Amino acid sequence: MSSTAIAIAKTIINGFERHIFLFKEITLSACTRFEQAKWHEVQEASKQRTDFFDTRVKETLEVIRRDFAITSLDEILWQSVKQEYVEQLLYHPKSDLAESFYNSIFCHLFERKYYQNRFIFVQSSEECLENLKNKQVYTRYEPDEKGLFDTISSILLKPNFSLPYKNLKADINTLISRFSRQADKTRFPISALKFDMIDSVFYRNKGAYIIGRVVSPAGETPFIVALLNDENGHIYVDALLTDNEQMAVVFGFARAYFFVDCPYLLPLINFLQDLMPSKTKAELYSAIGYHKQGKTQFYRDFLNHLDSSEDKLELAEGIKGMVMSVFTLPSYPYVFKIIKDKFSPSKKMTKKDVIEKYRLVKLHDRVGRMADTMEYSEVAFPKERFSDELLQELETVAPSLIRYENELIIISHLYIERRMRPLNLYLAEANDEQINDAMLGYGMAIKQLIAADIFPGDMLLKNFGVTRHGRVIFYDYDEITYMDEVNFRVKPVAVTEEQIYAAEPWYSVEPGDMFPEELATFALANHKYRAAFMIHHAELLDASYWQQAQQNVAAGIVEDVFPYPTEMQFRHTKATVGHSNMSK
Numbered sequence: 001m002s003s004t005a006i007a008i009a010k011t012i013i014n015g016f017e018r019h020i021f022l023f024k025e026i027t028l029s030a031c032t033r034f035e036q037a038k039w040h041e042v043q044e045a046s047k048q049r050t051d052f053f054d055t056r057v058k059e060t061l062e063v064i065r066r067d068f069a070i071t072s073l074d075e076i077l078w079q080s081v082k083q084e085y086v087e088q089l090l091y092h093p094k095s096d097l098a099e100s101f102y103n104s105i106f107c108h109l110f111e112r113k114y115y116q117n118r119f120i121f122v123q124s125s126e127e128c129l130e131n132l133k134n135k136q137v138y139t140r141y142e143p144d145e146k147g148l149f150d151t152i153s154s155i156l157l158k159p160n161f162s163l164p165y166k167n168l169k170a171d172i173n174t175l176i177s178r179f180s181r182q183a184d185k186t187r188f189p190i191s192a193l194k195f196d197m198i199d200s201v202f203y204r205n206k207g208a209y210i211i212g213r214v215v216s217p218a219g220e221t222p223f224i225v226a227l228l229n230d231e232n233g234h235i236y237v238d239a240l241l242t243d244n245e246q247m248a249v250v251f252g253f254a255r256a257y258f259f260v261d262c263p264y265l266l267p268l269i270n271f272l273q274d275l276m277p278s279k280t281k282a283e284l285y286s287a288i289g290y291h292k293q294g295k296t297q298f299y300r301d302f303l304n305h306l307d308s309s310e311d312k313l314e315l316a317e318g319i320k321g322m323v324m325s326v327f328t329l330p331s332y333p334y335v336f337k338i339i340k341d342k343f344s345p346s347k348k349m350t351k352k353d354v355i356e357k358y359r360l361v362k363l364h365d366r367v368g369r370m371a372d373t374m375e376y377s378e379v380a381f382p383k384e385r386f387s388d389e390l391l392q393e394l395e396t397v398a399p400s401l402i403r404y405e406n407e408l409i410i411i412s413h414l415y416i417e418r419r420m421r422p423l424n425l426y427l428a429e430a431n432d433e434q435i436n437d438a439m440l441g442y443g444m445a446i447k448q449l450i451a452a453d454i455f456p457g458d459m460l461l462k463n464f465g466v467t468r469h470g471r472v473i474f475y476d477y478d479e480i481t482y483m484d485e486v487n488f489r490v491k492p493v494a495v496t497e498e499q500i501y502a503a504e505p506w507y508s509v510e511p512g513d514m515f516p517e518e519l520a521t522f523a524l525a526n527h528k529y530r531a532a533f534m535i536h537h538a539e540l541l542d543a544s545y546w547q548q549a550q551q552n553v554a555a556g557i558v559e560d561v562f563p564y565p566t567e568m569q570f571r572h573t574k575a576t577v578g579h580s581n582m583s584k
Contacts, residue, residue, distance in 0.1 A: 005080035015060030030259035095128035166234035222275035420465025441472030443537030
């Protein structure tokens with residue numbers, strides 16, 4: 001092994017270790033922010049952490065370029081670098097993340113044609129994975145030893161919060177009662193039960209979450225215990241979720257990332273996936289704040305799926321966008337979005353503007369209503385997997401992003417997100433009950449976004465999607481902005497015949513003006529949709545509602561938006577601290 005290869009490998013590992021140190025530092029402080037109810041600091045920490053990985057990569061690249069004067073790929077040298085890197089990582093507790101860090105360094109240094117497993121970790125190192133497999137990230141509790149009440153007490157007290165529970169005894173009794181009511185598999189004598197509890201607490205926004213499973217003769221019951229701070233010096237249990245699909249919503253792709261400190265991430269991800277089989281490893285890595293590792297895992301999964309499938313990439317269903325072109329692989333539940341070279345004349349923005357909007361979403365608290373995206377560069381697809389229609393579309397609307405390398409199509413920049421059913425298409429096939437639920441969700445999505453300081457901009461139904469859980473999510477970001485950049489106005493009433501029949505607005509309209517009552521005209525032209533919307537959200541057509549939301553944001557009010565329905569809260573009448581609860 002050459003001394004240069006060893007030095008380069010150690011330089012990359014040093015950069016990674018600095019990343020992990022800083023990531024751990026800001027993650028560990030999540031408990032203090034929760035205990036002290038510093039909700040604005042929670043949001044700021046979440047923004048800061050998002051860029052940690054890229055910042056450390058940039059720093060490490062500067063050192064490598066300065067110290068090793070690399071201008072082209074020395075194949076023998078870099079095969080040795082990778083070999084040395086693997087040896088250094090064999091017993092590293094986060095070798096899975098370290099591989100992604102290495103990949104980022106290499107891919108910034110060299111051309112896409114070298115993105116092969118002999119130079120980078122297209123597939124993870126089996127030796128490193130093997131050493132992580134059996135690491136323990138949970139503690140087993142056997143309630144037969146000291147009783148069910150005391151066992152649950154031990155679980156709730158293990159985090160050693162600086163704040164006391166407001167009424168620990170009542171919380172424990174409610175938990176026992178809820179388990180019995182909600183989870184059939186837990187209805188056994190305590191001698192037949194065991195609790196496997198993840199050793200780490202999960203923090204996000206205003207909540208802390210204790211996660212585990214009950215093991216019984218009938219099988220396993222996954223569960224989440226949600227804790228809140230009453231902002232008066234106490235913690236209390238707010239909800240118990242015992243269904244893996246409910247839990248999957250908590251870990252949903254439209255929510256901010258958790259803060260969770262765990263020494264071994266791969267075993268943690270495997271444990272979580274056992275609890276929530278519908279979630280992929282990529283989604284779970286992203287959900288706990290390691291979105292770069294989520295990207296790595298996604299791409300590995302996608303390559304494996306391509307190898308095991310035969311269907312073709314095609315244009316996604318729905319109305320074509322004026323800014324983005326969207327395509328999908330029918331057998332894979334994701335969409336791929338590229339920015340067009342030219343926009344429709346009505347869109348007064350640039351590619352840079354659109355990229356900045358997507359970055360805003362990445363950094364912002366998505367409150368469960370904006371889809372997370374994975375951003376990629378230089379992505380290779382087999383040309384044979386593109387439908388003729390899609391290929392023609394891409395060559396027409398975004399030729400600057402497309403190039404060919406032998407049998408591959410390389411897309412220089414794209415976004416990937418979970419596929420949803422466009423709301424306008426969903427509603428067209430929905431019955432009355434589904435329409436009612438969808439319009440309830442549509443209005444809640446708008447309300448939660450504006451409460452989180454996001455003005456959605458274009459609120460047409462086609463810009464929202466319906467998840468497999470029936471949640472309505474916003475996914476068209478090219479016109480989003482902050483609430484203080486909008487002027488919410490009451491539309492002047494036409495009085496004269498000239499005003500009534502005017503083809504264009506007869507009143508002045510300035511950039512940034514928004515007339516909420518026009519939502520009914522443009523987004524809710526269908527009378528059934530409008531009727532259902534008016535039952536739940538008539539206030540959204542009133543400028544005063546938006547103006548009050550604007551004032552709340554300016555006053556620094558952080559609304560309660562929890563990832564479970566209000567009816568699941570133990571004390572839903574007391575769970576709100578000074579402002580509205582919008583957890584539906």
